[in-house]
Amino acid sequence: MDEKYEEYLLEDAYVKINKTGDSVNNIAFACYFLFGCIIAFQYGTFKIAFGVGGLCLVMYYGTKFLLPKSSFYQYIGSVIVALFSAQFIYQMHGMFEMHFFVFIGATLLIAYQNWRLQLPNIIVVVIHHGIFAYLQYKGNAEIYFTQQTYMDLETFLFHGALATVVVLICGYWAYILERKTKREMFIKAGVLQQVNNIRHNIEFADAISQGNLAAIYTIMDDKDELGKSLLKMQASLTIAQKKDMQDKFMTLGLAQMGEILRNSSDIQSLSYEIISHMVKYLKANQGGIFILQDKESDPYLELTACYAYDRKKYLKKRIEIGEGLIGQVVLEKDTIFLTDIPHDYVHITSGLGEANPGCILIVPLKLNDEVEGALELASFNVFEKHEIELVEKLAESIASAVSATRTNENTKKLLEELKQQTEMLRSQEEEMRQNMEELAATQEEMERRQAEMEEMRIEEVTRLQNRIKELEG
Template sequence: MDLKLNIVKRRNIPIRQRLAGLVAIIIISISLAGIISFSAINNLANKRISNHNLLIEKNNVLAEISGNIQRAALEGKNFIISSDEDTKVSAEIELINRFTSTDALFKSYATKISSGNDLAIYNRMLAEYDNYKKINLEILGIASSGKDTTAFSLSETVELYSFNKIMEMAAKLHINHENDFKREDKKQAAQLQSTIKIAIITAVIVLIFMVMMSSFIIRDLSKAVKKLLSYMNLVKKGKVPNQELDEFTDEVGQLASATHEITLNLKRISHIADNLSKGIYDDEIEITDEDDIIGNSLNKLKLNLQQADIEEEKRKREDTLRNWTSTGLAKFGELLRLNASNVEELGHQIIKNLVQYLEINQGGIYSKTEKNESYELTLISAFAYDRHKYLNKTIMPGEGLVGAVAEEQETVYITEIPDDYVYITSGLGKANPTALLIVPLKSGSDLFGVLELASFDVFEQHKIEFIEKLGESIATTLSTVRINSKTAFLLDESQRQSEEIAAQEEEMRQNLEEMRATQEEFARRELETQAILSAIDAALLKAELAPNGAFTSINHAFEKLLGDSAKQLSSILQLADINERGNIEVCLANVIKGKQQSTLMHIPGSQTHSGYWLSAYFTPVLNRSNKVSGILFFANNITELKNTEMELQTQQQLLLEQETFISNILQSQIEESESAVLELKKQHDLELSTLTNQLNELLSTTSTIGSVQLEQYEELKNQYDILNTELQQKQKELKNVKISDTIVEIENLDINFDSSLENKLNDWLTAFENE
């Protein structure tokens, strides 16, 4: 009776109200399940995006660190090889700025490390970077002291080794980032699949719960509801029936229609979620209104996943381009290093490999050649279709596109090329290229050449940026080659001058024999003095000093040398000459650092004594903590040796002055001898002319030869013989010059006297005798 009463009561309740309550419960359950599922899926998607952004940030920081270190290496090379002080200062400032920026990047990267393995590699990389900075700064110090060759050698060995280790560890970190991201992404994808399955299972469970709750109502419904129950049973099994439910006008019909819509929505949601898990975003998500939570959530999930995939593709693209650029720079950096001794071979290798690496059709490289106050661009290599083109081509500044690029020092990229500018020739014919790229090879503000490239395809932006970066490296290498060539030329010039000086020294060798004998005597006396000093070690001067140079004790020999002034002296600085105290302070500072020092020391004397010369040695005394607690001072008294050396220098100076004096006297005597001979020649010519005039007068006034003419003839002939005899005697005397009781024979002193008058006289005498 009670059971029937309860059934009646339930039937008295409108179906609309009963089903409305049931539907409300179902909708709330499904919404909660959908929201929970969406929240889980959305969290996974956001986490995936966050991991992707973290990967990009890590890789960007690593790329900036690598770029800064590479730039610092180039600036270090610039500092070493440049002879311009401004360039050195600029390179040093840029180097310090790069290191400062890199320090900040290392600190930023440390906050992003989440893996113990990455932390270990990071710590090793940071330690190696600190070592690299120290090495680089030490090399700069060596280069600043003028030892460019040593600095360059260290840069190519020690610095390069440290640089390669840093790049290797950076590459390992990059690989670890990629592996961690892929592993985490795979894990999140699996979680996403599990979440979707849970959402589907939850939906099925909700449907089962709905069926269970509906059983109380179905018992009270009519036969028409059975069809709806059959439909729901299929849905309960996870199937979506294709059949249409009967549309009723009462609450049962409304419930059937709502159930059908819910089933379709579940099917659509399941399909969309499955496609989203596979990366398919083509499905349109219908949003009934702005309050459609599930539709809006699914749409937001779709957009987030699409954005994540776009970012992933963008990252892969950037990584590919970055790896391509890094590989290219490393490859061409090795080519530049191996061919840095010859400009032509360098140009051949660069243009050949560049054309092949860029997959373009042809290219050429021009080198800047200084010419008077201007310059010209010379084509040193051209390459097309895997073959070198040996062309002779010179371009002046401002001439054509190449000359304009050289003048402006800016990259020119054009895709509309004049028909007669350049052709690309192949076996099938020739045609204009599609794109032309002209890049200046410059380092800072200095131009070293121009790079010209042509292709049937356009140049992508990353290739243009790569070529511009490579252009800086090529310019730096061309600068190095020029500096090396100039250094070789200066070395050859120095060797030539050394040979000339050696020849001049050989000419003076004979004049320095006496000086050499004196030096040998000095060497003998020096050996004797050293032997004596070695035999009397007990006579060494010894003192114990505090780190500041104060005397703590002196031995008897030292005290005897100083005399009464020994008690008045408190420091080694008071003992030294006032001009040498700075040198003694430097020695004390170096000894405190643990270094042995030696120096030549002068102790001032008095009015009756010139003082003492000491060969001094400073040795640090270390305590148990390996710190300098005192200084041992040893000295040899080399006053006599020093005085002998100064005396020898005085004698050497006197010998040089005497040699100069003798040379001046000899030159004066030679000039006087030449003057006397010239005077004698003049007198001889005058007398011979007079004699000839007399003979001519005799001939002109005499038609026949008599006794008077014979007497005149004999007299003139005797005068001629006497004149010749005097001339020969005087010439013989003038060939010997007397200097300080020494006869010096002057060679090649031969004055050619005028023989025309003498020949006329002989002709006349012959004619006279014949008559």
């Protein structure tokens, strides 16, 4: 529980208690003053009634006016209660019943629920009784402490003891009421704290139910188990939401790339569509795709497409196998991910030119352990794990598409060569009839190979479509 909140409630309660005590004492002091004026007619003690009574009121209300934020006026009121009792005793020439005003004053002070206020009252009473009793029995008859001609020490002690007991009882009741008030305020603070916790928890639960998992929640009480459970629920839902977003990110990325790969025509256009889409989808700064050329004779990597800062880049670049990061990835057939990059590192060892990204991701385009090239992405923001996994999955599909496109291009090239040869053979038909028959046989063989390649391509595309459907499911 917040101690400051409890102190605030207790302070507010004592403001009300003091207000009640002030109201009681305002009435009591007015009655005291009027009573002194009334009894002044019996013995002609008007000077005492107006002098002492008026001085008491000036002391009380003057202190209250000068020190409005202090409780010192209450202690002055405790002294005044005793002074009024002494005034009445003197005015009535020692009438014994006037001593009971001490008890009335002690009872009035209970309203403040402060046992310490009884101390000034009893101290002044003891001093007054002691001095005035001593003076009266020493021959000063006009002191008027009591109407009895003589009061022995035993009687005086019993008189003082009984007065003290009454004051102690009043102080004890003030103490009991004070403890009761504090206990009630403690309970009230606890109840209000629980109500605030419940309201706070309801607001937080409503925010979560509306999908606001980023809502800020602070536990107001260490014993608020519901609040702790809500925080755990928020953490679990945040993790689940993040996982769901990552899954959707992966599924959508694979689906969109599948659509691009299905519409591929040649290596150049396919490369540009692939790298431009991936740079945008991953919110990278730039990217490039390198395709392996002359695999059989003198293999090397050629930059077939480069995309940076929302623009197509026209660059020519040849990288040997094992040269720089690109060549190393193709040689080792494994992904390279760098986050600690020197200022000129990209320009020296990468294939993207003079950029200074925060991270570099290079993934081999690998299908069945056969490398078709490499994909390079650079970004100011570090790629997350699921983004790297997406690129690696896409790299396999891209490799398949590159392989199929390469096969189609080779097939088209062969068909074009065959067409040229056929035209030449037709011009020499009469002279080369026998060769023509052989050429026709060769042409049939090539068409058969083309059909096989087309079937392979169709099967590969079908397999890719089925895989995408599985991922979307």
